[in-house]
Amino acid sequence: MLNIEAVNSFYRWALVLLFLVLLFWISIAEAGVFEFVSDDDEIDIITHPTGYTGIxxxxxxTVGIAPLSPHADEMEIPVQNVIQTWNQLVPTTxxxxxxxxxxxxxxxxxxxxxxxxxxxCIGLGHPNLGSESGLTGEEKDYTKAVSGDNDRFDLDRGMDGIIGSEDDLRGDDINLHWFNMENNNPFLLAEVVDKTTYSLVLEDLPPGHRFAANGDRFVSLLLGYGNTESVMQQGILxxxxxxxLVADDVATLRLAMSGLDRLAGTSDDYTLTLQYxxxxxxxxxxxxxxNKTAFAACSITGVFINDKHVAIQQGQISFNTGYQWFFNPVLDSTMQEQPVLSVRVNGQAESATLQNGDRLLLTIGLNPGTKSGNQADYWVLAMTPLGDYWLDSRLQFVRSDTPVRAHGGAMxxxxxxKIFEGVAGNLPAGSYTVIFAVDxxxxxxxxxxxxxxxxFTILPR
Structure with missing residues (x-):
């Protein structure tokens, strides 16, 4: 955990903030937004989980259950399921x-x-205006924004009649929702998630779109996805x-994980593991x-890393005992015991043939299963026409006839x-095999x- 004294000596300046997020909208309709964003001079702040310093x-x-809490024993299985869901970061419909x-x-x-x-508690806000806007009823479903010069929200559902969709007319409202620039679809995840693919700026919307769409269930129906809604959309029935999770939830966290420069694949990127x-x-x-809240709430404190990035210090999630709560008694079956690894060429896990001018992108992934947090060695070996190349700790391939470890640490x-990106024609023609291994x-x-x-095979010129 960070403390104020240590942070003050490291950061440009520090500010302790307290934000109470209420989840108490229990109507029918009821994320690409971050916590600690509320004013027009804070619109592009990105919030990071506890412990991130910019490195x-x-x-x-770590995530725990207060030992003296009512329902403590009943909470254990669902809390472990929740941790696994965020760790897997799998978008669903x-x-x-x-x-x-x-x-x-x-x-x-x-x-x-x-x-x-x-x-x-790991930094994500509501994609919709929510109860914190002061609005009531379905108006809270409009995409998150701050009011513009007229000092009020401009709310018009547009020609499609669906609140929160791409044709909403929002006047001079200032958008707070990071949207997929290619399609403005909160249910589709871009291959790379960073500032090159997601934006707050309405000029970056696809042609004909008027405002950022959010992950509301009625927007999902409009776009052809049944019974789908962002986890971070405020409200539960x-x-x-x-x-x-849906793509919007995953994209928001992955955008934060692209670090201070907001570019994926650079040295300030981080990976997040929640540990029970x-x-x-x-x-x-x-x-x-x-019972410190009317229903359920996350209370967080944070410090500024710089003027555009905040790191959470500590989180407390409170629940009210005055409701009938259902505690899932079944541990998620997807929490497999053995780790599952992936290495892909241009997004494919199967063999590929590349022409001289084709793009070559190599990526790796790991689902540690129940071994999450166990200490391990990470290795990436590329067997090429010029010999064996190993990915080193700087994420660069080096020629070596003996193994070179990429990383040692927790699973x-x-x-x-991304471990490599370039043009196939810049490499020798021939057959390549890339192995990702974890001990x-x-x-x-x-x-x-x-x-x-x-x-994969690179064909001769």
Missing amino acids: GGELIV GNIKIDGNTVPRRMFDFESVALHELGH LGEARRS AGMTDTADIVLNFD IAFSDL DNRDQIFDETYQHSVS
């Missing part, structure tokens, strides 16, 4: 379940609410489960039925980490305990 690498944030079987109709799903609140700490009051984020979840120990010996490989 790239592993970021492990069809994540709204209201069938009377998943969650009893007269109860609130603790796991869904905790997933939302944990998102706040009785009997509803929303236990998996059990029953404790000392974790970075603690969940507690302490953490990440996806689509189950940290002894700097190339064991290949878990590994995945992909092959």
